[in-house]
Amino acid sequence: MTSAQHQLTTGQRQRVWRDWPDLGDLCASVATVGVFDGFHRGHVALVEAALAEGRRLGLPAVLVTFEPHPLTVLAPERAPLQLLSVEDRIEQALALGVDGVVVLPFTPELAAQPAADFVEQGLVGRLGLRSLVVGDNFRCGHGGEGDVAFLAETGRRLGFEVSGVDLVRLGERTCSSTEVRRALAAGDVASALDVLGRADPRIAAMAG
């Protein structure tokens, strides 16, 4: 289903911002943050948790993502195989029912921003953050200083809740974009699609 079709079927207006929303666009929200490459089972569960939190609080649920992948800026030699384009990631998020997607250009300036500023100026200042839903391994901010404990402390100071969601596992494996890439590189399409949780022919075609 395309995002336009999704809007027609839900009758709701979903928005996509290509940078922080303007002041006043969003007064209050629930947010989830990350790259979401592949939109694997763990990502889907996380977005569903954010949607449930949005319903609980009666607030829009917004997915914040980055383009390009942070590593292409921070360590280009370690930049990973991209499983989904940003347009496909937006499409997946809208199809799951998020109210908005914020695509932040990942620049050296953003990479240098301390976690406290990213949260205070961005998430709180521009999104009116009331509740943040991330995986329990999430980190943001310069040097990755903004882990779940840091975010929870910041939330107590600035007035938002933080949920560090248990990571979805598949047997011994934790679902991750890295795990999908590892299976593809090993030529194990079935395993890659298992972690992904859906049959995506374009990703299957990336197998080595």
Ligand SMILES: Cc1cc2nc3c(=O)[nH]c(=O)nc-3n(C[C@H](O)[C@H](O)[C@H](O)COP(=O)(O)O)c2cc1C
């Ligand atoms: C403001 C900001 C600054 C960041 N600075 C760094 C950094 O200096 N080094 C780093 O490895 N990652 C940095 N990151 C990337 C994060 O560690 C992380 O990859 C990103 O928030 C996406 O989350 P995810 O990898 O869980 O999807 C930064 C992220 C943000 C939002």
Ligand SMILES: Nc1ncnc2c1ncn2[C@@H]1O[C@H](COP(=O)(O)OP(=O)(O)OP(=O)(O)O)[C@@H](O)[C@H]1O
């Ligand atoms: N298995 C999982 N279950 C639930 N949430 C997850 C899972 N894996 C990642 N997340 C969360 O999804 C968001 C996006 O994470 P990210 O894009 O870094 O995923 P990833 O699969 O861990 O990627 P990579 O393997 O490239 O580091 C973050 O909030 C992260 O904590």
